[in-house]
Amino acid sequence: xxxxxxxxxxxxxxxxxxxxxxxxxxxxxxxxxxxxxxxxxxxxxxxxxxxxxxxxxxxxxxxxxxxxxxxxxxxxxxxxxxxxxxxxxxxxxxxxxxxxxxxxxxxxxxxxxxxxxxxxxxxxxxxxxxxxxxxxxxxxxxxxxxxxxxxxxxxxxxxxxxxxxxxxxxxxxxxxxxxxxxxxxxxxxxxxxxxxxxxxxxxxxxxxxxxxxxxxxxxxxxxxxxxxxxxxxxxxxxxxxxxxxxxxxxxxxxxxxxxxxxxxxxxxxxxxxxxxxxxxxxxxxxxxxxxxxxxxxxxxxxxxxxxxxxxxxxxxxxxx
Ligand code: NAD
Numbered sequence: 001x002x003x004x005x006x007x008x009x010x011x012x013x014x015x016x017x018x019x020x021x022x023x024x025x026x027x028x029x030x031x032x033x034x035x036x037x038x039x040x041x042x043x044x045x046x047x048x049x050x051x052x053x054x055x056x057x058x059x060x061x062x063x064x065x066x067x068x069x070x071x072x073x074x075x076x077x078x079x080x081x082x083x084x085x086x087x088x089x090x091x092x093x094x095x096x097x098x099x100x101x102x103x104x105x106x107x108x109x110x111x112x113x114x115x116x117x118x119x120x121x122x123x124x125x126x127x128x129x130x131x132x133x134x135x136x137x138x139x140x141x142x143x144x145x146x147x148x149x150x151x152x153x154x155x156x157x158x159x160x161x162x163x164x165x166x167x168x169x170x171x172x173x174x175x176x177x178x179x180x181x182x183x184x185x186x187x188x189x190x191x192x193x194x195x196x197x198x199x200x201x202x203x204x205x206x207x208x209x210x211x212x213x214x215x216x217x218x219x220x221x222x223x224x225x226x227x228x229x230x231x232x233x234x235x236x237x238x239x240x241x242x243x244x245x246x247x248x249x250x251x252x253x254x255x256x257x258x259x260x261x262x263x264x265x266x267x268x269x270x271x272x273x274x275x276x277x278x279x280x281x282x283x284x285x286x287x288x289x290x291x292x293x294x295x296x297x298x299x300x301x302x303x304x305x306x307x308x309x310x311x312x313x314x315x316x317x318x319x320x
Contacts, residue, residue, distance in 0.1 A: 013037065059148070
């Protein structure tokens, strides 16, 4: 696949994607196609080796192509990057950044587009707050085979600084991503959007994972449907107590719409449980319950699903 040539010269920061599974490969592959200097980093041997052998096969609405983007294991990279986009699952963030600590210089910018709360605190253990960006993305992606990622449908990434002055890379990133065909915008209200997505995930991902049901099945049963809305309400109350003006009716509409239109969808937490992988429950319900407790709020439904998913995670961890 030929890399796209740009009409207008943009700066070319050295970008690493730390955790190049489904989302990391999508963003890394698209950035590379758009002309960016990208290095994929991942631990998954079959995936890294397939990319080295055949290129990264990306299937999107623009078609299927093989992208010759460099892919490395963490121990193989030594150079300092201008930007590291963290796309591991949240429970692997700290281990992943520790393993590439030598690639993080005083000017390296760290960006998390992962799901869940408090990713910025994990990143600020490795870089000063002015060098930490956070965001959220609605792009979907699936690793369908080693070296092969699929992503269909539109999405948008919303990005923000966590401290002033904002790094110039923040302004540049939407352009770099756009050249690779990905939508992105700078949105100072991104933390509110993150809480809204957490409300959605805390409600639906947990119930689907616990019952092994699709989103439509949860929505079709009055009891589980009500439970989902009750969990989302607890998360919204917690967000508001933390100072984030989440739009409760928007969250409810998104839940109702998913239950109506994404009837066969199996959320990532259900896929993780079915595949015998531990889940991102701590960054979702674990963080919500912690913030609620700090503010004296009660979140009984969220605490219940948290305890149950922790139980499943502990059994999975014991097996592996
Ligand atoms: P994934 O499991 O496909 O990819 C994570 C990758 O991280 C894996 O390839 C794994 O090998 C790698 N990894 C783990 N530990 C590592 C380490 N120490 N060093 C280097 N690599 C390491 O997960 P994903 O679906 O791409 O999700 C990534 C993040 O994006 C999650 O927070 C998820 O919630 C979020 N997200 C996913 C989607 C989606 O549709 N997949 C959509 C929006 C947000």
